[in-house]
Amino acid sequence: xxxxNKDDAVRRREPAVPGEPSLTESGPLVRPYGDRTGDGMMQMxxxxxLPHDKRAEGAALQLARKMGLDPAILVHAKAMGPHFTFFVxxxxxxxxxxxxxxxxxxxxxxxxxxxxxxxxxxxxxxRRMVVVGACIGTDAHTVGIDAILNIKGFSGEKGxxxxxxxxxxxxxAQVLVPDLVERARREKADAVLVSQVVTQREAHIHNxxxxxxxxxxxxxxxxxxxxxxxxxxxxxxxxxxxxVDRIFGRGTTPDEVASYLVHAICPxxxxxxx
Amino acid sequence: xxxxxxxxxxxxxxxxxQARALSRRVGRPVVNIARSHTTVxxxxxxxxxxxxxxxxxxxxxxxxxxxxxxRADVGLEHGVTSPVWNALRQGEAADLLTLAQxxxxxxxxxxxxxxxxxxxxxxxxxxxxxxxxxxxxxQRATRQRLIARYGDPARKPWVYLIVATGDxxxxxxxxxxxxxxxxxxxxxxxxxxxxxxxxxxEGATREGFAGTxxxxxxxxxxxxxxxxxxxxxxxxxxxxxxxxxxCMPEIAALAGLERLDMMLNDSxxxxxxxxxxxxxxxxxxxxxxxxxARAGIIINTGEDNYLTTADPVEAAHxxxxxxxxxxxxxxxxxxxxxxxxxxxxxxxxxDIPDSFRLELAHALLARALFPNAPLxxxxxxxxxxxxxxxGYLLDGxxxxxxxxxxxxxxxxxxxxxAVVTPWLSDRDLALQNVRYVMNAAGGLTEDFHPPRxxxxxxxxxxxxxxxxxxxxxxLGDADNAKDAPLLAAIGDGTFGLMKRPPTAGKGLDGVATKxxxxxxxxxxxxxxxxxx
Numbered sequence: 066x067x068x069x070n071k072d073d074a075v076r077r078r079e080p081a082v083p084g085e086p087s088l089t090e091s092g093p094l095v096r097p098y099g100d101r102t103g104d105g106m107m108q109m110x111x112x113x114x115l116p117h118d119k120r121a122e123g124a125a126l127q128l129a130r131k132m133g134l135d136p137a138i139l140v141h142a143k144a145m146g147p148h149f150t151f152f153v154x155x156x157x158x159x160x161x162x163x164x165x166x167x168x169x170x171x172x173x174x175x176x177x178x179x180x181x182x183x184x185x186x187x188x189x190x191x192r193r194m195v196v197v198g199a200c201i202g203t204d205a206h207t208v209g210i211d212a213i214l215n216i217k218g219f220s221g222e223k224g225x226x227x228x229x230x231x232x233x234x235x236x237x238a239q240v241l242v243p244d245l246v247e248r249a250r251r252e253k254a255d256a257v258l259v260s261q262v263v264t265q266r267e268a269h270i271h272n273x274x275x276x277x278x279x280x281x282x283x284x285x286x287x288x289x290x291x292x293x294x295x296x297x298x299x300x301x302x303x304x305x306x307x308x309v310d311r312i313f314g315r316g317t318t319p320d321e322v323a324s325y326l327v328h329a330i331c332p333x334x335x336x337x338x339x
Numbered sequence: 340x341x342x343x344x345x346x347x348x349x350x351x352x353x354x355x356x357q358a359r360a361l362s363r364r365v366g367r368p369v370v371n372i373a374r375s376h377t378t379v380x381x382x383x384x385x386x387x388x389x390x391x392x393x394x395x396x397x398x399x400x401x402x403x404x405x406x407x408x409x410r411a412d413v414g415l416e417h418g419v420t421s422p423v424w425n426a427l428r429q430g431e432a433a434d435l436l437t438l439a440q441x442x443x444x445x446x447x448x449x450x451x452x453x454x455x456x457x458x459x460x461x462x463x464x465x466x467x468x469x470x471x472x473x474x475x476x477x478q479r480a481t482r483q484r485l486i487a488r489y490g491d492p493a494r495k496p497w498v499y500l501i502v503a504t505g506d507x508x509x510x511x512x513x514x515x516x517x518x519x520x521x522x523x524x525x526x527x528x529x530x531x532x533x534x535x536x537x538x539x540x541e542g543a544t545r546e547g548f549a550g551t552x553x554x555x556x557x558x559x560x561x562x563x564x565x566x567x568x569x570x571x572x573x574x575x576x577x578x579x580x581x582x583x584x585x586c587m588p589e590i591a592a593l594a595g596l597e598r599l600d601m602m603l604n605d606s607x608x609x610x611x612x613x614x615x616x617x618x619x620x621x622x623x624x625x626x627x628x629x630x631x632a633r634a635g636i637i638i639n640t641g642e643d644n645y646l647t648t649a650d651p652v653e654a655a656h657x658x659x660x661x662x663x664x665x666x667x668x669x670x671x672x673x674x675x676x677x678x679x680x681x682x683x684x685x686x687x688x689x690d691i692p693d694s695f696r697l698e699l700a701h702a703l704l705a706r707a708l709f710p711n712a713p714l715x716x717x718x719x720x721x722x723x724x725x726x727x728x729x730g731y732l733l734d735g736x737x738x739x740x741x742x743x744x745x746x747x748x749x750x751x752x753x754x755x756x757a758v759v760t761p762w763l764s765d766r767d768l769a770l771q772n773v774r775y776v777m778n779a780a781g782g783l784t785e786d787f788h789p790p791r792x793x794x795x796x797x798x799x800x801x802x803x804x805x806x807x808x809x810x811x812x813x814l815g816d817a818d819n820a821k822d823a824p825l826l827a828a829i830g831d832g833t834f835g836l837m838k839r840p841p842t843a844g845k846g847l848d849g850v851a852t853k854x855x856x857x858x859x860x861x862x863x864x865x866x867x868x869x870x871x
Contacts, residue, residue: 112762145520145763145764145767146520202532238613239613266505
């Protein structure tokens with residue numbers, strides 16, 4: 066088959082723009098790419114609780130085959146102490162991925178520039194938006210909340226403190242839930258941002274639920290500030306279960322949070338009606 | 340320690356002297372505040388040294404009960420030992436534990452001793468506390484004996500590995516396995532909530548969050564296990580925990596009693612990163628460091644934290660300032676150079692040009708300023724993204740800086756930092772990384788001389804200059820705390836952008852100004868170097 070148009074073919078060899086098929090993406094079914102389309106090659110590493118010997122290597126290959134690697138190649142095996150063996154396995158995976166079955170949660174609001182956030186708050190809220198942030202419970206890891214709130218920001222995006230129309234109160238680490246609620250009331254918070262990094266024994270879930278329950282108890286219905294939680298291990302789509310308005314995951318930048326706050330607290334009239 | 344010549348960077352000795360002189364001027368007023376106050380935790384630590392331990396059925400330690408009861412009756416400002424041993428002399432109870440139990444039930448009223456009773460009361464208190472001090476001395480002697488028997492690690496830097504399961508019974512086999520794999524130092528990470536608990540939990544604990552509670556029993560169990568492993572490996576394995584947070588003095592005392600070898604103990608970390616009241620922190624810290632000095636414990640300071648919250652290039656001088664202040668406060672409390680595990684970290688964004696050269700400059704600066712201190716070199720965390728392959732390379736470069744600049748304690752970086760708590764294989768791979776770099780390049784210190792006025796020398800001088808400027812600015816900062824500019828600076832957000840005024844923060848209500856008749860036999864014994 067010859068391309069209808071030479072330029073077209075050249076252009077399509079470039080990385081595909083979202084939503085457009087490219088020459089390297091031949092259809093809805095894909096396999097991993099090693100060095101040839103369709104070779105299905107992948108690598109993995111794991112440890113088995115076995116001393117390193119022929120039997121352990123056989124066990125590693127059996128696992129790889131059960132995971133769909135066929136043929137599987139054991140490229141590295143090393144004893145780690147007397148009771149464990151570490152393996153690196155390469156192989157061609159027999160599974161196919163059907164892109165038609167992949168669901169993507171798309172951002173339901175536009176990403177606003179620094180200036181647009183400020184002007185939206187100024188025009189539509191007509192006062193400064195108050196944002197209270199904290200790490201709650203036993204969590205002492207302020208990296209997340211600081212990345213979003215501190216002027217310093219994250220990934221080149223300055224934090225919420227840098228927006229003149231936002232008044233940010235960062236309470237820092239290990240804030241007790243009652244103190245957070247009290248402070249949010251005193252500051253007349255429009256939004257409360259909570260960061261939860263520690264996930265051992267589901268601490269992030271327990272803490273978040275305790276927090277949202279306390280806010281619902283302390284505020285009249287409908288007056289609860291916007292509750293936003295962030296952390297690397299929250300599951301997408303569990304907002305209702307946790308009682309929060311929005312979850313932000315790993316890699317979230319301050320501008321995304323600011324855009325969301327504008328969208329949720331002072332939306333454009335047409336956005337609000339949607 | 341290291342044989343590195345301090346002249347490698349050709350720092351101006353006058354500037355180095357100026358930096359130390361400024362640190363003394365910044366630190367001294369804070370020491371005066373520390374000497375003129377006491378805290379509930381200092382008093383509880385004193386009772387622990389006198390042998391009071393254990394907790395009631397609600398897990399409230401007896402030392403807390405006793406100190407609270409004394410405080411309610413006569414205040415904290417005289418120290419607890421006078422009213423406590425007065426009560427014992429009056430026959431309120433046969434021993435400390437019974438007295439604490441009666442006090443918890445509200446069955447004792449405490450008074451200060453009067454007239455000739457005061458001297459005898461204090462002699463009795465001193466005799467009791469001295470038994471604890473002698474127990475610490477014995478543990479120190481035991482450590483020396485075991486090191487003589489099993490030996491120190493064959494080479495520097497010592498390899499420092501972390502365990503953090505939350506369950507002491509899981510920590511023990513993990514720590515032993517880590518030692519067998521090559522760790523020289525085991526650090527048991529504390530449960531994240533512990534720094535803000537105003538009591539020390541009791542007993543062996545199996546439930547912690549991202550770490551295991553520091554308790555006397557956990558200390559004892561882990562030290563005993565590592566003694567076995569030391570014997571098996573023919574190498575003394577050191578144990579590390581945290582003397583930080585609201586119970587710093589008590590944990591320091593327990594560490595001394597149970598022969599821990601290193602303790603995390605930073606002068607300003609609790610203030611800045613945990614929002615603990617500055618006065619509480621400085622008082623607690625001085626006492627804890629006096630205990631560490633006596634116990635032969637190496638302290639580890641937490642300068643890495645400045646670099647994870649601020650930009651490591653822009654804020655490089657805050658590390659130097661913190662190291663200088665930590666050194667001043669440590670020496671004032673009686674610690675010696677070999678006990679100062681001053682911290683610093685490899686946290687510069689790897690995407691910026693010359694990041695590795697800047698890391699070398701900063702690491703060499705610390706080495707040059709503190710030639711006899713066992714510097715603690717900490718791995719990248721901020722730019723560990725989950726790309727474990729790139730992270731492994733970054734850790735390799737971190738190890739290389741450690742080798743090139745003669746660091747003393749190397750906290751092993753994990754390629755799965757920010758992904759999972761380290762797996763068995765992560766630890767094994769990380770130790771392979773360390774071993775490869777040390778075998779391949781450990782001797783490079785001999786060949787590595789940064790050229791005169793090159794990027795490394797210039798950068799190091801610049802950072803030292805900025806540190807001097809910052810110290811000068813702190814001294815000029817006398818607005819609302821004319822007696823202690825450092826407190827004013829901390830209140831203004833000079834460090835890490837966090838504003839921590841001396842009148843706020845957790846644990847403030849546990850601070851009391853000493854009365855003229857304040858007595859603390861533990862502080863007396865520690866300052867006199869006496870054991871009776």
